[in-house]
Amino acid sequence: MSAASLRGSTRKASARDRLLSAADELFYAEGVHTVGIDRIIDRAGVAKASLYSAFGSKDELVRAYLQRRHEARQARILSGLERFETPRDRLLGVFDVLAETAATPGFRGCAFYNASAESPAGSVVEQISDHNRAWLRGLFVELARDAGAKDPEALAAQLVILYDGTSVGARMDRSPAAAATARTMAATLLDAATA
């Protein structure tokens, strides 16, 4: 086989991967602006030159961090929904997955909103956030249609609000209780939207 095709993804854990993991923990826990480069290379056990050779700038590291969060959220939700059978259960299942996430130790709300709150208006954060939100909204539209909603777009808009509100509530109240509440609300609204 061509050895070149493996490079960079083999070996223990490349500097790039360790940097991404360290950035993920620190940026999410303390904020992208608060955490400095030095803390990240320290935790990753990597030289500063390696960071700049791999990412070029802190901004690009932030973008990679959010990109990774985006993919992780997609994977977490999609794989979490596989266990459900009926369309209705799958739609409500998004809130079951969210409940698990919100109960995770160290949960600090939505990484995209958090990063957005400390970034200037037209920054790199905005693009990825938009992308992530568009995906989630699209998922809800699909699930709403499958579940027989008369107006899937309208129901999806409602579910996005529930998702966002749960995320905020769980973070600010330091309790995952909001997720269960939101699931109940989603069930009520789904009933009203299919009747």
Next chain:
Amino acid sequence: MSAASLRGSTRKASARDRLLSAADELFYAEGVHTVGIDRIIDRAGVAKASLYSAFGSKDELVRAYLQRRHEARQARILSGLERFETPRDRLLGVFDVLAETAATPGFRGCAFYNASAESPAGSVVEQISDHNRAWLRGLFVELARDAGAKDPEALAAQLVILYDGTSVGARMDRSPAAAATARTMAATLLDAATA
């Protein structure tokens, strides 16, 4: 009258007030961590020494900024609800007021959440945020009880999620549309909670 009793609240606008106004605009628009002291004294047209003589530290200025936001939100909601007659309209009216706020140019979501997102875990921001959230939740409990909800606490928990979700959605999607959606949801949930 005792002249001393007027001092500090009279005159054009004291350095303290101008500082608070400048901090309010800049902190809300760009974030408490991003905006430096120099930008604030610049906009306020005030000497740096005056800031430190009035507030003692940037942290204390942040606290005063959030305290002011808290009082402004209370006043805005309470006065906005006066125009409604029935308990049901008053409850839903919270989302009418929120719709107006979210449509304001320069709306950037919840000042408390934004500040919290860029502050360490146990900071001064947390206390004021908790205080603000407790007040809002209490208001919703009252309104829910007046509107005849069978379980006012439960309905209030739902309404808080709607409020938070609207705030996030309006900011991240750069559109106040979520507020109208949330009002519809609130009506549906209120009907379900009084039936």
Next chain:
DNA sequence: CGAAGCCTAGACAGATCTGTCTGCTATTGT
């Protein structure tokens, strides 16, 4: 008139942040 407060302008100290650069070591493919 003259003292007391409040304010301004700006230099300064000390810390911290991003990003660059120089040397050195270990591994890997040919």
Next chain:
DNA sequence: ACAATAGCAGACAGATCTGTCTAGGCTTCG
């Protein structure tokens, strides 16, 4: 064996941030 690659360690530059301090101006009241 040899060259290329990737990574490490850390000094360094330049900017920026919080907070302190000096020196002086303007108003107000006794």
